[in-house]
Amino acid sequence: MFYWAAIIIILCAMLVLYRAIKGPIICDRVLAINAIGTKAVILIALSGYIFERPHFLDIALTYALINFIATIAFQKYREMGRLD
Amino acid sequence: MDHSSIAIIIVGILLFLGCFLIFVASVGIVRFPDFYSRLHPAGKTDSMGQAMILVSLMIYEGFTLATIKLIIIVLFIFIVNPTATHALANAAHAGGVVPWRKGEKKR
Amino acid sequence: MSFILTSIVMFVFWMLISGETGVIFIISAIVASLFVSFISHDLLFPNKNTTLSLKRLLRLLKYSPWLVWQIVLANLDLIYRTLHPSLPIEPHMIEIETDLKSDTGITILANSITLTPGTVTVQARKDGSFLVHAIAHGPANGLLKGTMQAKIKAIEGDEA
Amino acid sequence: MSEHIVIKRVSNFIIPFIQLFSLYVIAHGDISPGGGFQGGVIFGASIILYVIAFGMKDGRTRISEILTDFMNSIGVLLFAGIGLACVIMGGAYLEYTKLAGSAGEGHGSHAEHALHLAGHLGIYGIEIGIGIVVASVMITIFFETANTQDDD
Numbered sequence A: 001m002f003y004w005a006a007i008i009i010i011l012c013a014m015l016v017l018y019r020a021i022k023g024p025i026i027c028d029r030v031l032a033i034n035a036i037g038t039k040a041v042i043l044i045a046l047s048g049y050i051f052e053r054p055h056f057l058d059i060a061l062t063y064a065l066i067n068f069i070a071t072i073a074f075q076k077y078r079e080m081g082r083l084d
Numbered sequence B: 001m002d003h004s005s006i007a008i009i010i011v012g013i014l015l016f017l018g019c020f021l022i023f024v025a026s027v028g029i030v031r032f033p034d035f036y037s038r039l040h041p042a043g044k045t046d047s048m049g050q051a052m053i054l055v056s057l058m059i060y061e062g063f064t065l066a067t068i069k070l071i072i073i074v075l076f077i078f079i080v081n082p083t084a085t086h087a088l089a090n091a092a093h094a095g096g097v098v099p100w101r102k103g104e105k106k107r
Numbered sequence C: 001m002s003f004i005l006t007s008i009v010m011f012v013f014w015m016l017i018s019g020e021t022g023v024i025f026i027i028s029a030i031v032a033s034l035f036v037s038f039i040s041h042d043l044l045f046p047n048k049n050t051t052l053s054l055k056r057l058l059r060l061l062k063y064s065p066w067l068v069w070q071i072v073l074a075n076l077d078l079i080y081r082t083l084h085p086s087l088p089i090e091p092h093m094i095e096i097e098t099d100l101k102s103d104t105g106i107t108i109l110a111n112s113i114t115l116t117p118g119t120v121t122v123q124a125r126k127d128g129s130f131l132v133h134a135i136a137h138g139p140a141n142g143l144l145k146g147t148m149q150a151k152i153k154a155i156e157g158d159e160a
Numbered sequence D: 001m002s003e004h005i006v007i008k009r010v011s012n013f014i015i016p017f018i019q020l021f022s023l024y025v026i027a028h029g030d031i032s033p034g035g036g037f038q039g040g041v042i043f044g045a046s047i048i049l050y051v052i053a054f055g056m057k058d059g060r061t062r063i064s065e066i067l068t069d070f071m072n073s074i075g076v077l078l079f080a081g082i083g084l085a086c087v088i089m090g091g092a093y094l095e096y097t098k099l100a101g102s103a104g105e106g107h108g109s110h111a112e113h114a115l116h117l118a119g120h121l122g123i124y125g126i127e128i129g130i131g132i133v134v135a136s137v138m139i140t141i142f143f144e145t146a147n148t149q150d151d152d
Helices: A002-022 A026-050 A056-080 B003-031 B035-061 B065-094 C002-018 C023-044 C050-083 C103-115 C137-145 C147-156 D005-027 D036-054 D056-062 D065-088 D096-104 D109-150
Strands: C092-097 C119-124 C129-134
Touching: A002 A026, A002 B003, A026 A056, A026 B003, A026 B035, A026 B065, A056 B065, A056 D005, A056 D036, B003 B035, B003 C050, B035 B065, B035 C050, B035 C103, B035 C119, B035 C129, B065 C002, B065 C103, B065 C119, B065 D005, C002 C023, C002 D005, C023 D005, C023 D109, C050 C103, C050 C147, C092 C137, C103 C119, C103 C129, C103 C147, C103 D005, C119 C137, C119 D005, C129 C137, C137 C147, D005 D036, D005 D109, D036 D056, D036 D109, D056 D109, D065 D096, D065 D109, D096 D109
Parallel strands: none
Antiparallel strands: C092 C129, C119 C129
16 A cells, blocks of 8 residues: 555656756745655655655655755755845 | 455555555646746655655564564654655745746746 | 743754654753843844734734635746746836835745745845735736735734 | 734644754664755755844844854864864774774673774764754855845
């Protein structure tokens, strides 16, 4: 059951990858990468249950966090042209 | 029908709904005409689908420490995902991206 | 005050994610929560009046079921708009004015706008005015009527 | 322009939780995925998020240049010190079980317990040292790379 859900989510991530490749402006690409990141969080959580190692949830939490920081950094750089 | 098989059915339904919502979000990101309208599926449907799948994992797990960790992840997602969406919208607005009007060509 | 509260919150958070009860783990939990509240106790509760923050937290808990219902409605709306063959959307920008004063109130309203049907916050300004991108005319009307602003004003309270 | 109230407030709210989570990852390095390196990276990321949201000046008042240099040295000293302590106690470099000293000799359950505890505490100290080094190096690299844009 979790196995099939993981496969569906991978297919959805490939669908979003189209937008990341085509995306007319840079914001579109970052949006698509952000969406792929949220899918990766679920994939990590699901694979923790597929392989019966619930410790994977720590990694899912960390990944969600890094994804957020990347988006905030992009926003800052886009507006100010610098990171600090 | 015993208790555990009912739980498994609920897990399956929630898992299906979550996958469906994520699929809708992906279709929306590909199909909508401009950047601002693509933010809507990325901000709302994606976080809801994520939450659905994580809730189904919670029910599968029963009440253990992993459940609490899953609840923390869901709360984190609902705080962080709208903020990321807002940050992207703000970046596009600062960069002078204009919204698509009905009747224009898709971008 | 904020130092003690932050260390209590951090200790509870550690115990929830860890669940280990060995002596070494308890000691490191206490040391870690004290350390974190030492370097960032002014971040979690920036308000000087901490009891007011706690009161707001309780009001926020009362608000959340309504928000969850709005999120469900938003998803149904988006499923309809995405899967409809002719893509029934009319994007436009709207400006709304609120009388929210505190940063927390503005943040909660901005994230609620993003999660509720048909709207995404583009800009949130210090004076409480918002620039919002709406995907169609129908769902955005709820925001213009101002039910959500009133609810969040109630969370913020008059004390701010 | 806009003042980024939402980003600042949300960063404010989650940074303490991120920092605590990084310490949790360091402390549970030997029984779950993660460890010193990963925890240090998460801690560094929390400081980087603070600097991105609030600017360089606020970040430097919160964590000064002297402090990162100091942390850098302390971490390496902790790592090397534990390793050398093992050598002084008569073992190889980083042979933790020698840290138990005379309590670890013999064959009883008491000695076994002491050996186990020494191994655990040794790994624990090493993880903390690596975490401190990685966090301070990440913060230093970020500050330096962000700063170079000032010059031109």
